[in-house]
Amino acid sequence: MSTITPTKVILRGRKVVGGCAEGEALVTRDTISGWGGIDPMTGTVIETHHELRGVSFKDKVLVFPGAKGSSGWSAAFHLARIANAAPKAMVFNVMTTKIALGAVVTRAPSVTDFDQDPLSVIQTGDWVKVDGDRGVVEITKAEVTKKA
Amino acid sequence: MLDGAEGPARQKAMDLLVRYGEALGAERFVDVSNIAGVPGSSTLFLHNYYKEHGGGSFEDVFSRFDLDSDETVPFPKVGGNCCHLQGGMDPELWAEQGMSLEAFAHQQQDEAEVRRHGIQVLKTCTPYLAGNMPAFGEHCAWMESSAVVFCNSVVGARTNTEGRESTSAAMLTGKIPDWGFHRDDYRHGTHLVQVDVAVESVMDWGMLGYFIGDAVQENIPVVVGKLGQPDLIRHKHFGAAAASSGGVEMYHIVGVTPEAASLEIAFDSKKPMATIRYGPEERRRVYESLNSNGRDANVDYVMLGCPHASIEQIGEAARLLAGKKIKDGRSLWMFTSRAVKSVADLNGFTKTIRDAGGLVMTDTCSAIGRMLPKGTKVVALDSAKQVHYLPAIMGIEAWFGTTEDCIHAALTGRWAGELR
Numbered sequence: 001m002s003t004i005t006p007t008k009v010i011l012r013g014r015k016v017v018g019g020c021a022e023g024e025a026l027v028t029r030d031t032i033s034g035w036g037g038i039d040p041m042t043g044t045v046i047e048t049h050h051e052l053r054g055v056s057f058k059d060k061v062l063v064f065p066g067a068k069g070s071s072g073w074s075a076a077f078h079l080a081r082i083a084n085a086a087p088k089a090m091v092f093n094v095m096t097t098k099i100a101l102g103a104v105v106t107r108a109p110s111v112t113d114f115d116q117d118p119l120s121v122i123q124t125g126d127w128v129k130v131d132g133d134r135g136v137v138e139i140t141k142a143e144v145t146k147k148a
Numbered sequence: 149m150l151d152g153a154e155g156p157a158r159q160k161a162m163d164l165l166v167r168y169g170e171a172l173g174a175e176r177f178v179d180v181s182n183i184a185g186v187p188g189s190s191t192l193f194l195h196n197y198y199k200e201h202g203g204g205s206f207e208d209v210f211s212r213f214d215l216d217s218d219e220t221v222p223f224p225k226v227g228g229n230c231c232h233l234q235g236g237m238d239p240e241l242w243a244e245q246g247m248s249l250e251a252f253a254h255q256q257q258d259e260a261e262v263r264r265h266g267i268q269v270l271k272t273c274t275p276y277l278a279g280n281m282p283a284f285g286e287h288c289a290w291m292e293s294s295a296v297v298f299c300n301s302v303v304g305a306r307t308n309t310e311g312r313e314s315t316s317a318a319m320l321t322g323k324i325p326d327w328g329f330h331r332d333d334y335r336h337g338t339h340l341v342q343v344d345v346a347v348e349s350v351m352d353w354g355m356l357g358y359f360i361g362d363a364v365q366e367n368i369p370v371v372v373g374k375l376g377q378p379d380l381i382r383h384k385h386f387g388a389a390a391a392s393s394g395g396v397e398m399y400h401i402v403g404v405t406p407e408a409a410s411l412e413i414a415f416d417s418k419k420p421m422a423t424i425r426y427g428p429e430e431r432r433r434v435y436e437s438l439n440s441n442g443r444d445a446n447v448d449y450v451m452l453g454c455p456h457a458s459i460e461q462i463g464e465a466a467r468l469l470a471g472k473k474i475k476d477g478r479s480l481w482m483f484t485s486r487a488v489k490s491v492a493d494l495n496g497f498t499k500t501i502r503d504a505g506g507l508v509m510t511d512t513c514s515a516i517g518r519m520l521p522k523g524t525k526v527v528a529l530d531s532a533k534q535v536h537y538l539p540a541i542m543g544i545e546a547w548f549g550t551t552e553d554c555i556h557a558a559l560t561g562r563w564a565g566e567l568r
Binding site for chain 1: 164395
């Protein structure tokens with residue numbers, strides 16, 4: 001008899017913004033521009049050559065390398081929060097002033113400095129719980145593994 | 149300040165800066181007196197949102213958006229050398245830009261509030277061309293990625309890419325997290341860029357910046373090779389492009405920029421993390437990438453002045469347009485600061501451009517103000533940064549080339565630029 005067990009993975013990192021949130025992961029290997037790179041009203045990535053162009057991060061757990069581009073990064077994500085189009089949580093690798101301030105004013109639980117690369121571990125569609133205060137990210141893989 | 153002894157606004161500002169500093173992992177603050185941001189400004193959307201949720205006054209927007217506070221607090225006068233960067237529309241040509249009287253009146257109110265709180269109205273992305281030039285080693289808190297990279301790299305002053313909320317909080321507190329580019333050990337190069345193709349023109353410098361930003365992302369490039377001596381305009385276009393395609397906040401050019409007297413000094417005697425080559429093939433690919441949004445050679449709008457034009461650039465445009473006429477149905481808008489425009493007026497450049505059918509505008513640009521001449525489908529641009537943003541923001545086609553290519557397109561209505 002075979003059972004289906006969902007795979008769980010735990011990542012440990014450092015608190016950026018406290019609080020807890022969970023949701024479906026949206027993963028990109030491209031850095032994200034705030035102002036001029038997203039539409040804050042819908043949370044959609046608009047940058048011309050971006051792999052997520054046309055995709056919205058609204059209510060997702062956004063997993064990405066980090067921020068780039070305009071100093072309007074924080075204000076764009078802040079506006080997305082006001083428009084109810086912000087990500088539920090953020091998981092990222094590279095610390096910059098843009099993303100630090102952006103995560104703070106988006107008020108989204110956020111973690112960085114992980115023991116493993118979240119971009120390798122997490123896939124779009126995985127269910128991700130972010131505990132900002134403890135710096136713990138729990139991933140439930142969307143693809144379940146079959147065990148005999 | 150955090151205990152509220154200096155009033156509720158400074159308390160809220162300090163609370164935000166502490167949360168921001170903790171997010172960064174900073175251990176202390178550094179004193180800053182040169183601060184450039186966009187305090188309290190709001191689009192009609194933001195203004196109306198807060199109006200429907202408790203109050204839409206300047207103080208409401210400043211408290212709740214800039215200071216990320218859940219309540220409105222009285223906003224005292226700021227200290228230090230604080231300035232307001234770019235705004236949303238030209239103070240005289242707003243109707244030509246398609247702005248409503250309501251939006252203009254709102255903008256005028258915001259501007260009066262900015263002045264009343266002791267913040268200089270510079271209304272530009274190039275404060276260093278409009279009266280705020282920091283000194284070597286000065287700690288600043290600046291927004292505007294193109295100004296930040298100029299401040300660190302060309303001037304040798306020290307700022308991170310701050311955001312609206314952190315600059316507004318710094319205006320009240322005179323503090324910013326002591327992290328990143330404020331610290332000696334953070335300012336050294338990480339990546340070596342070997343340039344094997346001649347880089348001379350402003351367009352060449354823009355393309356090289358765009359290539360490097362994409363290649364190094366938020367790292368610090370050290371550039372060596374076949375480079376002419378860059379002037380201010382070349383630095384401006386190079387840095388703006390590198391800060392758009394990536395997140396470059398500082399670069400070194402050996403023998404040119406002030407913290408790169410030699411390769412060893414630029415890298416602090418460490419080995420580069422990677423070496424990147426820029427040759428003819430890379431140059432061609434950047435050109436194609438920057439022109440990938442262009443299909444229709446029928447150009448209806450030429451936008452110049454990104455980052456805001458220097459007096460020399462306005463003079464060059466005037467020389468190229470003197471005695472000529474922009475083709476019917478086409479528009480040419482050139483953006484600059486109010487300070488530089490007053491010099492352009494004095495020298496007759498504004499009139500020469502106007503006589504040819506173009507307009508010199510201030511405060512904003514097509515991307516910041518989300519404004520185009522009516523019916524624009526195809527734009528021609530001489531800025532890699534603007535090509536990066538404008539087609540994505542406004543959903544139009546764009547061509548990238550030299551200032552001459554762009555002015556030629558304005559005069560003929562056709563794009564004829566090519567990689568030379």
